[in-house]
Amino acid sequence: MIIGVPKEIKKHEYRIGLIPKHAKSYVEAGHQVFIQTGAGTGAGFTDQEYLSVGCKLLPTIEDIYQIADMIIKVKEPLPPEYELMREGQIIFTYLHLAASKELTEAMLRRKVVGVAYETITDELGKLPCLKPMSEVAGRLSVQEGAKYLEKEFGGRGVLLGGTETVKPATVVIIGAGGVSGRNALTIALGMQARVIAIDTNTKYLDSLAPQFGERLKVVISNEANILSAIKEADLVISGVLITGAAAPKIIRREHLSMMKPGAVFVDIAIDQGGSAETSRLTYHDDPVYAVDGIIHYCVGNMPGAVPRTSAEALGNATLPFGLELAGKPLHEAFKNHHLLDGLNVYLGQMTLAPVAAQFGIPYVNAYEIFK
Helix, strand or coil: CEEEECCCCCCCCCCCCCCHHHHHHHHHCCCEEEEECCCCHHHCCCHHHHHHCCCEEECCHHHHHHHCCEEECCCCCCHHHHCCCCCCCEEEECCCHHHCHHHHHHHHHCCCEEEEHHHCCCCCCCCCCCHHHHHHHHHHHHHHHHHHCCHHHCCCCCCCCCCCCCCCCEEEEECCCCHHHHHHHHHHHHCCCEEEEEECCHHHHHHHCCCCHHHEEEEECCHHHHHHHHHHCCEEEECCCCCCCCCCCCECHHHHHHCCCCCEEEEHHHHHCCCECCCCCEECCECEEEECCEEEECECCHHHHCHHHHHHHHHHHHHHHHHHHHHCCHHHHCCCHHHHCCEEEECCEECCHHHHHHHCCCECCHHHHCC
16 A cells, blocks of 8 residues: 655644654555655654655655555644545544534545544543543643743743642643543642542542542532632643544633633643633644633644654554554455544545534444445
8 A cells, every 4th residue: 555644734733644663664564655755854753764764755745645545644634635635545643523514524525534543442442542642632731731820921820839838739630530631630740739630430530539638639520510620720621522522611601700810721622622612722832812811721732742752652552553454455454343433434424423413414334334
C-alpha cells in the first residue's frame, strides 16, 4: 500500500502522523511511505531521518493526497483538504466528527473510508488510540491552568501548591475517572494542590479516598455537587467524554457568576465541542479568553504544545492498527472488531451512530457492512 503523511495545517499543530521509527515499520512491511517535505520539522524530525529509513519525500500536500491509498495524520482534515480526499482513500486520524457537521458532510461526499483514532476500542472497551493524547492533555491541563492562574495572565494570582503558611489552591477535576482526569489528578496532587475529584464511577472514587487524606475530596457527579465544587475552585478542569458524541454542557453561562473572579477553566473536551456553554476553540498563540471574569483555556490541540513526546506516544498506540489497515484488504482488516469500531464513515455511509443522530444523517451499522 502507498502511505501518505502530510504536514499538519491546523494552526500551531507541530505533531506528525508518523515519526521515523514508525515509518520504518511500514517500509519493512513492504509498503511505500511518502512524507511531505518538512512535515516532521515541528516535532524535531528531519527529512533526512525519514529518507534514512526508506521513506520518500514529496513537496506538497496535494502530492501526498494524490498518491496515497491511506493518509496517516494527527488532526482532522480541514477545509483546504476536503477536495483533496479521494473516493476509497483511507483517512486514518483523529476525526472528532461530532464537532463539525461540515467535515462530516465533506467526508461523506468524498466517499472516503474514515477510521478515527478516538473510537477504536480494545478488549476492555477502552480507547487505546485516544489514551496517549488524553494522558498528555490531562497532564498539560494542570500545567497550563497553573500558569494562567498567575496575575500577569488575568488569573487570581494564586500558587497552586500554596506555601508552608498559605493554603494551596483548589483544583476541581470533572471526569476524574477518565484517562485525562486521572492524569490531571496525578499532576495536581504532585503540585501539592487541594483536589476535588468528581466522577460517576463510585468504585474509582472510593479507591482514591483513603490515599491522599485531606488534600483530596471525592464527589459523585451530579449537578448540585458540581456547582458546589466550582464555587470553591481556583482551577476547574473538565475531561468529560462520551465516545464519538458531542461533549455534554456541564457548565452553563449562569454558573460562571458562582465562581471566584480570576478562576481558570480548562476544557479538555473542546475537541468534541466543549463541556461549557461558554467554551470556544482557541489556539496556542492566543489560548485564553475571559467570560464573566473566568479565564477559559480551550486549546483544541493541547498535546501539540509538546509535539515530540505526543507524536511518539500517538504512534506507539496507532501503529498496530495502521499496519493492519495497510496490510490486509478492508474486509479482512475489519474482522478485527476493535478496528471496525474506529470506522466512522465508509464510502458515503455514516457508520457512527451518535454523529448520525446529532446531524440527522442516515446511519448504517458497520457490523452489517462487514459481517
